[in-house]
Amino acid sequence: MKCLWCEDEISMDITWVNVFFPEPPKKLCPSCEPDLEPLKDSLCHRCSRKSDTSVCPDCERWEHHPMWKGVLSFNRSVFSYNSTLQGMIAKWKYRGDYVLREAFQEVSRTTFKQTFQQIAKEAILVPIPLSEERLYERGFNQAEAIADLLGHPFQQKLERIDGGKQSKKSRKDRITSENPFRVEGSINKPVILIDDIYTTGITVRHAAIRLKEVGCPTVYSFTLAR
Amino acid sequence: MFQKVFSSFQSLFNSSYDWIPTYTSQTSHQLDPSTSQLFAGKLLLRQDIPLDEQDFQALCTMDYFQPVQAIVKHQFRFTCRRCGNNKKTLFSEIPCSRCHQRHVYCRKCIEMGRVLACEPLYVWTGPTAEWERQETPCTWQGSLTNSQQQASDRITKAMVNGNEELMVWAVCGAGKTEMLFEGIAAAIAQGKRVCLATPRADVVRELLPRFQASFPETTMDGLYGGSEDKRGTAQLILATTHQLIRYAHAFDVVIIDEIDAFPYHGDPSLPFVTNRAAKRDASMIYLTATPRKQQKSRVQANKLATVFVPVRFHGHPLPAPKLHLCFSLQKQLKAAQLPEALLKWYRKRVNPKRQLLIFVPTIELAEKIVPTLAEKLSISSITSVHSSDPERETKVQQLRHKEIFVLVTTTILERGVTFPSVDVVVLDAGHRVFDEAALVQIAGRAGRSPDDPTGEVIFFHDGRTNAMVEAVQSIKAMNKKGRTVK
Numbered sequence: 001m002k003c004l005w006c007e008d009e010i011s012m013d014i015t016w017v018n019v020f021f022p023e024p025p026k027k028l029c030p031s032c033e034p035d036l037e038p039l040k041d042s043l044c045h046r047c048s049r050k051s052d053t054s055v056c057p058d059c060e061r062w063e064h065h066p067m068w069k070g071v072l073s074f075n076r077s078v079f080s081y082n083s084t085l086q087g088m089i090a091k092w093k094y095r096g097d098y099v100l101r102e103a104f105q106e107v108s109r110t111t112f113k114q115t116f117q118q119i120a121k122e123a124i125l126v127p128i129p130l131s132e133e134r135l136y137e138r139g140f141n142q143a144e145a146i147a148d149l150l151g152h153p154f155q156q157k158l159e160r161i162d163g164g165k166q167s168k169k170s171r172k173d174r175i176t177s178e179n180p181f182r183v184e185g186s187i188n189k190p191v192i193l194i195d196d197i198y199t200t201g202i203t204v205r206h207a208a209i210r211l212k213e214v215g216c217p218t219v220y221s222f223t224l225a226r
Numbered sequence: 227m228f229q230k231v232f233s234s235f236q237s238l239f240n241s242s243y244d245w246i247p248t249y250t251s252q253t254s255h256q257l258d259p260s261t262s263q264l265f266a267g268k269l270l271l272r273q274d275i276p277l278d279e280q281d282f283q284a285l286c287t288m289d290y291f292q293p294v295q296a297i298v299k300h301q302f303r304f305t306c307r308r309c310g311n312n313k314k315t316l317f318s319e320i321p322c323s324r325c326h327q328r329h330v331y332c333r334k335c336i337e338m339g340r341v342l343a344c345e346p347l348y349v350w351t352g353p354t355a356e357w358e359r360q361e362t363p364c365t366w367q368g369s370l371t372n373s374q375q376q377a378s379d380r381i382t383k384a385m386v387n388g389n390e391e392l393m394v395w396a397v398c399g400a401g402k403t404e405m406l407f408e409g410i411a412a413a414i415a416q417g418k419r420v421c422l423a424t425p426r427a428d429v430v431r432e433l434l435p436r437f438q439a440s441f442p443e444t445t446m447d448g449l450y451g452g453s454e455d456k457r458g459t460a461q462l463i464l465a466t467t468h469q470l471i472r473y474a475h476a477f478d479v480v481i482i483d484e485i486d487a488f489p490y491h492g493d494p495s496l497p498f499v500t501n502r503a504a505k506r507d508a509s510m511i512y513l514t515a516t517p518r519k520q521q522k523s524r525v526q527a528n529k530l531a532t533v534f535v536p537v538r539f540h541g542h543p544l545p546a547p548k549l550h551l552c553f554s555l556q557k558q559l560k561a562a563q564l565p566e567a568l569l570k571w572y573r574k575r576v577n578p579k580r581q582l583l584i585f586v587p588t589i590e591l592a593e594k595i596v597p598t599l600a601e602k603l604s605i606s607s608i609t610s611v612h613s614s615d616p617e618r619e620t621k622v623q624q625l626r627h628k629e630i631f632v633l634v635t636t637t638i639l640e641r642g643v644t645f646p647s648v649d650v651v652v653l654d655a656g657h658r659v660f661d662e663a664a665l666v667q668i669a670g671r672a673g674r675s676p677d678d679p680t681g682e683v684i685f686f687h688d689g690r691t692n693a694m695v696e697a698v699q700s701i702k703a704m705n706k707k708g709r710t711v712k
Contacts, residue, residue: 002315096340097333099318135323139331139342
C-alpha cells in the first residue's frame, strides 16, 4: 500500500496477531498519520473544539442569542483543523482528489459510533448540500462523501439556493447572511447533519432552523474538522 | 487478446503521440491571429479555455478545437494523456456528479486541474500560429570564449536545421545561457517557437530578466508554479518542466536544462511531457554537466550528437576534490561530533577568507551539527538550510551577501546556485544520496568567479565509494580535455 498523502510505501510488520486477526489496511504512513489530531479530552460539550471550560465562549454567544438558542443540540467533530488537515481538505475538496477521504474513514467511524450510537438508531443522516453550480465544479459533494464513509444510510432532505463560498466570508458576513437552505416535506425524526468543516457553526444552524420549521425534534451535527 | 496485452505492455515503454490530431481545419473564417497564438500547441481541459460556451462551441463546430480522450484504458491499467501517468496507485475512482457515473480520475496531475475520464482534452487544430520573424532579435553584446563559440555554432546549426537531437556537455560554470543566445536568435529569425525547460522555478525567475534584456522585442513568458501569468502564449517560453503539461506539439526548439537533475531524471512524466511539447520535426537540445548512464551510453553508441565545453568561462580548470578518510566518521556524526581532520584542514586552509559550504546527507544531521561547528570553528554566523526550510531563499541570499560565513546544507544547493568565493566540504561523502552527478555538481560550486577562480573541495568519508572515484575521474577527464582546447 502507498500512503494517500505522501505516496511513500507503507510497510506492515507481520506478527502472529495480524496473521490471525488481519487489521484493515492503513491509508496513511507512520510519518503522516500523527499529523492528524483527533479531537479528544477537554472539548467544548457543544461544538467539540479544544476548550478549558465545558462550554466555549463561542457557544455561550450562540446560546444567549434568542434566535439561535437551542437550534443545534451539539456538534461533534473528528479532527482538529490544523495545517495538515487544511492541506488535505484543500486537495480533497477543491482540487477534487476524492480518494483522500479514505484517510479519515477509520477515526471518523469510531468517533461517530461513540457519539451517536444511541441517537443514530432512529435519526436520519442529512449531508449539507451544495448548489448545483458548485456541485458541477467539484464533481462531488464533500458532505455526502463523509456521510457515505460512516456506513449509515443518509438522505438528501435539503436544497441549497445560493452559491456563495463560506470560506470567502468573514465571521460577521457569515452570521448575518441569509439562510441558503430549503426543505421539502415534513420530518418527525431527529437529524444528524453531516458537513466537512465546522468553523463558526452558522451553516449547520441555518440548516437546523429549516429542519425544525418542518417538525424535526432535535438536530445534531457531525463534521470532519473543527 | 494476445495482441492487446502485448500492445498494452509495449505502450509502457514507448510513449506514442499518434493520438494528437494534426489536421488543420480548412474552413476559411476570419479569425484574430492572437486566438491562434493563444491556443496553438496547447492541450487543455475545458476549464482552462477562457472562452464562454457559445464561442467555444462555435470553434468546435469549425473543427478548430478537437477533443481527445483524456484517460485511456489499456488491458490492465490506465494512462493519463496529459501527464503520462500510468501507475495504478495514482488513479482513483470518483462518483462523478457531472456524468452521474463512477469512473477514474488522475491523481498525479491533479494540482494542475483534475483530469476526469468523462471529459476530453482539447487540442487546437485551427489555423497555425504565425510568429514574428525578426532579423536580429538578440541585442546581447558580450563575447564568447573559443570553446563556448564552438558549442554555440553547433547549437545554432541544430536549431536552424530542425529534426535534430544535440547534447551540450558543459562543465559547471561554463556559461551555458550565453551559448544559447545565437541559436535562439537564429530560430526566432526563422519564425520558430522556442521553449527552455528547467527543473526549478528559481532558475526561471533568474533567467527571465536576462532573456528579456537580450531579446527586447520578442514575446516571452516565464511559467512556474505560482507565476502570475499562466497563459503561456509567447514565442519564447521559459518554464519549469511541469508546466509543459499543457502543451502538445507546440515548439520547434526545445531546450532541456539539466537533463540529469532529480525531477527530470526521477519522474517519467517529465520526459513524457517535454517530448510531447516538441513538434514532430523539432530540435531537442539537452544541457548537462553530469550526464547519466543512459545518455552516456547513447553518446558512446553514436546515437546522440554531443558537443563538449570542458572549460569554465573564466578559463580556469575545475577544482578537483580531495578525498579524506576518517575511520570513525559515522560514530562521530551520530554524536554530533566533528572529525579531527576537518578542524585541521580548516585551520590550514589556503584562503581563510573564503566562505564555507558544508554538504551533509540528511536534514537531521544538518540541524544537529550546526552548534558543534559553531563551537569548534568559533564562528557565530553559521546556519543550516534544507528543502523544507521556509527561509531557504533568504539564507542563500545572506550567504551571497556574505552575511553568513558558513552554510550547512543538504543536496538542495548542489546545482544552479552560484556563490563567488567558497570552499566546499562534504561530510560523509559515502552516503548514497551523493551519487556521481551530485558530487560533481557539488564540486562545481567552488571557484565560480573570475576573481577567485579556484577553491578547495574536500570529501570526508569512511570508505571510498564508486561515486566518489567516478566523480574525481570525470572532473579530471574534463580538465584534461580543457587543456587541449585552449
